[in-house]
Amino acid sequence: MTQKTGRKIDFSILNEVFGDLKVLRLCDERYGASRATLWECQCLICGGLHRVPRFNLESGNTSSCGCRKGASREVARRAKVSENVVGKVLRGKWRSDHRVSEAAAERVKRVAAELNYQPWYRVRS
Numbered sequence: 001m002t003q004k005t006g007r008k009i010d011f012s013i014l015n016e017v018f019g020d021l022k023v024l025r026l027c028d029e030r031y032g033a034s035r036a037t038l039w040e041c042q043c044l045i046c047g048g049l050h051r052v053p054r055f056n057l058e059s060g061n062t063s064s065c066g067c068r069k070g071a072s073r074e075v076a077r078r079a080k081v082s083e084n085v086v087g088k089v090l091r092g093k094w095r096s097d098h099r100v101s102e103a104a105a106e107r108v109k110r111v112a113a114e115l116n117y118q119p120w121y122r123v124r125s
């Protein structure tokens with residue numbers, strides 16, 4: 001057997017939540033040439049399962065499964081604003097943008113609440 005006895009795998013990220021993704025288990029497969037560990041994660045928004053290399057979780061590169069992209073589009077469509085405005089309003093940064101009216105901001109907030117949509121994510125400190 002040519003089993004590599006290298007670094008021990010650090011399981012401390014099990015059950016941790018990175019953005020929308022919760023780490024469920026270590027996959028048997030490894031990722032790319034670096035043989036990075038792959039972790040099966042569950043999206044806390046849509047329940048979808050995704051395999052994500054550890055470094056992408058810890059760096060914040062991968063913090064969602066992509067399902068929220070559609071959600072943000074949906075908020076924009078219903079509130080009749082651009083997707084860019086949705087992000088600004090929900091991050092509280094729209095007041096510095098004169099193109100976003102108070103009424104539009106209120107619409108975005110209302111629709112986002114209806115759809116239970118929040119664009120921000122927690123980054124592990």
Ligand SMILES: [Zn+2]
Pocket residue numbers: 043044045046047048064065066067068
């Ligand atoms: Zn998802």
